[in-house]
Amino acid sequence: MTVALIAVLLIPALGAAVLAVFPSRLDHLARVVGTVFAVAALVPIVVLAFARDDARFSYSALQPWAELDVSWVPALHLDFHLGIDGVSYPLVALTGLLTALCCAYTLWRVPENGGSGRTLVALLLVLETGILGTFLALDLLLFFLFFEVVLLPMYAVIAGWGGADRRRAARKFVLYTLFGSVLLLLGVLTVTVAAGTGDLTQLTGGLGLSRTTQQVAFVLLAIAFAVKAPLWPLHTWLPDAHTQAPTVGSVILAGVLLKMGTYGLIRVGVGVAPLGAEWAAPVLGILAVAAVLAGSLICLRQTELKRLIAYSSVGHMGFVLLGIATLTATGLQAALLGNVAHGLITGLLFFLAGAIKDRAHTGDLADLGGLRESAPRLAGILGFAAIASLGLPGLAGFWGEAFAVVAAVERGGGLWTTLAALAAIGGALTAAYFLRLLRKVTHGPVGTPVSPTISGAEWLAWSPLAALTLAVGVAPALVLAATSAPVRALTEAWR
C-alpha cells in the first residue's frame, strides 16, 4: 500500500515534468498525455480504498490505513511522512476526480487569449500534486510545504488563462493567501518547537502541549485556514479570483482548494490544539453563521453568474465551519460530508457557468434568460445543480448543512441554539438566491441566444459530478463510511 501512496503523489508530478519537456508544437498530444497521467493517478487512489482496515487498533487518535515515514531533515523535525485515513480519503478521491475531469475538459477547450494548453494541463497536475500532498501529509512542516506548493500554480492559472481583469485578481489571491501562509508557518513552528516533533500521529489529541500553547497555536492556525476556506470576513479574495479564473481554475479552486482550509482546520487545528479549539469554538461558530448569512444575503444582490456562485461558496463553507465549530462528532462528520458535497456541486456549477458564458459571451444575469427554451438540457442540468446546492434533501448538499444545524442543536445552550436557528434561516436565504438565479437564467423570455448543443467533452465532465451528487445524497456512507472512528477519536480530547 505504501507503493500506492507514493504513486498517488508521483504520477501527477511525473506528468507535469513530462509535459514540461514536451515540445510546444505538439500541444494537443501534450494535453492527451497530461490527461492520461491525471486518469492514471486515479488508479492508486482506487487501490488505496482497499487498504481500509477498521480492525486495526492503536493508541494514537490518528490511525492511517497506509503510511510512509522517511526522515528528511531531522534538525527541523521534518519527516517525509505520508498517510491516508477516513478523513482524508474522500478529499483525495475528489481531488483526483476533479483534476482528471478538468484535464479532459481542457482536451476539448483551452480558454482563448491565454497561454498554451500544454502549460495549463501541466499546472493542473502540479496543483494536484500539491493538494494531494496536503491531504496526505502527516508531518506538520511537510503539510505546510505542500500547502504552499499550491499557491503559485493557481496564481499562474488565474493570471495566464483568466478573464479581462485577471492580473489584479491573481495578485490579490496570492498576496491574501500568502498572509495566511505566514500565520500557518508561525502556528506550525509554535507547535513543533513546543512539542519537539512535527508528527501528526503523535500530536493529534494535543498531547503534551500546554493550554496556552494550544490557544496560541489554534488562533494562528485557525486564521490561516480561515483565509483559505474562506471564512467571513477573510473571504474577499475569493469572488475576484473566481470571477476571473478560467472554468477549470474555478472548478479546482472551489472544488478542492478551499477544502485545504477546512481539512487543515479539522486535522491540524482541532487535532493538534483541541483545548485551543474548545476555547475558540464560540467565536468560530459565530463567524461561521455570519458567513452563512452574509454570503447568502450578498448573493441576493449579485448580477454576475460566476460571482454569485463564488459568493455562494462563502455561505456553504460557513455551514462546514459551523459543523467544525460545534466540536461534536455529528458536526465534524457533517463538515467532512459538506466538504465533499460542496466540491461536487460547486464544481458542477462552475462547469455550467463556464458553459453558459462560453456560449452567451456574457455572464450578466440581466442579459441571460429563457435558457429552458433555447437550451433545455443545459437548463435542466443547471436547475439540478442549483437545487442540489440549495440543499435539497436526497442530494449531496443536504447532509452537510442539515446536520451542521443538528449538531448545533445537539450542542445545546442559548448560543448554539441561536446559531442553529440563524443557520437554518441562512438555508432559506440560500434557496432564495438560487431561485432568483434560476428565474433570471432559465425562465422568462430568451435573452442572449444560446446554442443548445452540448459536446461530448462537456457531458463527460458534468455527468460524473451530477451522478455523484445524487449518489452521495442517497448513500452518504460513500463519504462517511470510514470517518466514524477518526472523528470519534478527535472528540475524545474533550471528554
Place this chain on the structure above:
Amino acid sequence: MTAAVLIAGIPLLLGIAGLLLPPGDDEGRRRPAAALGIAGAAASLLVTLGLLLFARKPIELSTHWISLGDVDLTLGISVGHAALYVALAVCVVALFVQIYSVAYLHDDPRYAPYAAQISLFTGAMLLVVTSGDLIGVLVGWEVMGACSYLLIGHDRRLPEAPAAAVKAFLVTRVGDVGFLLGVAILIVDAGTSRIADVLTEAPHPAALILILAGVAGKSAQFPLHTWLPDAMAGPTPISALIHAATMVAAGVYVVFRLYPLYEQSPAALAVLGVMAAITILLGALSAMAQDDLKRVLAWSTVSQIGYMTGALAVGSPAAALFHLLTHAAFKALLFLAAGAVIHAVGTNYLSRMGGLREHMPITFWSFVAGLGALAGLPPLAGFWSKENVLTAATHATEGGGAVPVWVAWLVWLAGLFAVGLTAWYATRLLLWAFFGVSRAHGPDGPDWEVGFDDARYTQPALPHDPPAAMRWPILLLAIPSALLGLAAFAPGFRTALELDEPHLGVAIVLPLVLLALGATTAWWLWREVPGVDPATALGPARPLLAAGFRFDDLQDRFIVRPTRALARAVTTVDEKVVDATVEGTGTTTSRVGEALAYAHRMSLPAAAAAVLAGALLLGAVAVLFGAAA
C-alpha cells in the same frame, strides 16, 4: 411485505428516468414520457391496493442507513392501514392527473419533463406517507417543494408563472426552517430519526411548534398560506395534484403521523387550533370574492385544510384523515372539471363564463357533485367528513381532552360559520358559471358587425365537454366525491382510521341550517339581480377579500423588503468596509513604499544631513539609556 418500498420507489425511479428522456414534442417522444408517468402511478396504485387487501398488520421495515456522531439514521418504511388509504388517494389522483395531462398538454413541447416531474412529485408524497424515518419524511417533504416549484413555473405563456413558482418554494421553505429545527430537536432528543423511537420520547413543546411552521407552509395555513392562490399559475392538472393529494395534504399527514407527541402538548395543539380557526375563515371569506374560477377553488382548499388541522387540534386525527380523503376526491374532481371549463372557454374568469350548463353537461354535473361535497351537502362525501370534524370539536368543548377548551370553541365556531360561507360561494360559483346567459363576449355583449347582412354578430365557438382522456378521470372521480362519505359505515375503513361511527343526532341540524341559509342567500342574490355577480353584494369589503386580506402586501412590507434592504446593506458593508480594508492595506503599503523610495532619492546634502541627524539621535538614545542603566 417488502413491496411497501415500491409504493414510493417506483414513481421516484420512473420520474428520474423520465427526466433523462430527450426533449422534444413529436409523437415518438411524447409517448414514452406518458407511458412512464402513467405506469409509475398505476404500479404504485396496484401495490397499495394489494397491501390494503392482503396486509393484516402494519408493515414496519427498517435498516440502518448512516450514523452521524451519536445520531443514527435509518432507512425505513412504516405503513399502517391509515397510511395505505392516504397512499391510495395519492395514487388515484396522480394516475388521473397523468391521464388527464396527456390530453390537456397535447400541444406542449415540454411535456416529457412535466410528466416526469409529476412522477417525482407523487413519489415524494408517497415517501412522506410511507416513510418510517424522519429524514425520509424530510426528503419527500422537500423534494415535493422542488417539484411544485418546477411544475407551477411550467407554463411559459404566463408571465406570472415564474414568480408564483418562486413564491411557492420560498414561502414553504421559510416554514421549513422551523420544520428542520423541530426535526433536529426531535432527532437529538431521541438519538435516532426512526419515527417509532422518536414517538416514545417525551417531546419538547418547542420542537412540535417549530414543526407546525413547516406544516403551515406546506399545508397553506395562516400565516404561510399566501403561496397557494398564486400557485394557480401552474397548469390546472398540477393544481389538482397539489390541492388534492400531495403537498397540502403532507402537512396534515405529518401532524397525524406525529400525533402521539402532539397529544402530550396542549401548547402545540392550541397553536394549531388558532391557526386552523383563522385559516378556515380566512379561506372561506377570500373564496367568496374571487373572480378567477381556480382561485375560488384555491381559497376553498385553504379553508378546507383548516378543517383538517382544526380536527387535529381538537384531538381527532381520524376526522382529519377522513376529511383529507374525501377532500382529495372532491377537490381533484373540481380542479379537473375546472380544467375542462378553462379548456373550453379559454379563460379563468367567472365574469366571462355563464350558461355553460347546456353545452357541457358532464362537466356541469361533475361540478354539482364536487361543489355539493365541498359545501357538505348530504349525502355527498364532504357532509360526512365535515360532520365528523364538527362533532369532534363539540366533544372537545366539553373539556377533558388535551386541547384547551377555548381552542375547541374557536375551532367549532369557525368551522360552523364557514359552513354557511362555503355553501354561499359554492352556490355562487355554480350559478355564475353554468347558469344564465353566456358572458363570453364581456359585459358589452357580442361584437356587432355592420355589413350587408342585417345585424350579424360573431358567434363564439360553442363550449363542449372535454375529450375522453380528460372526461373519464372526471367521471371516475365523481364517484368517490359522491359516495366516499358512506365509507364511514364500513367497519374495516373505520377501524383503519380509528374513526367513530357516524351518528346523525341533533348536532347536525345547525350546520345544515347554515348550509341552507348560505346557499339560499347566494341563489336569491343571483335571481334578484340577473346578470350581476352575487359577490357584488359584498360591497366595499370585496376588494379586501379578493386580495386575501392583503397578506401579500404585509408579507412584502415586513419580510421581502427588509430582507432586500438587509442584503443591500450587507453587500455595501462587504464592498466598502471588508474589501476596502483589504484593498486599503495593499494601497497603503504601496504608498509607504513609494514614500520611502522617494526619501532614498533625496539630494546629497540633504542625505548627509539626514545621516548626521540619525547619528545624533542614536547617540542621544545611547546616552539616555546608558544613564538610566
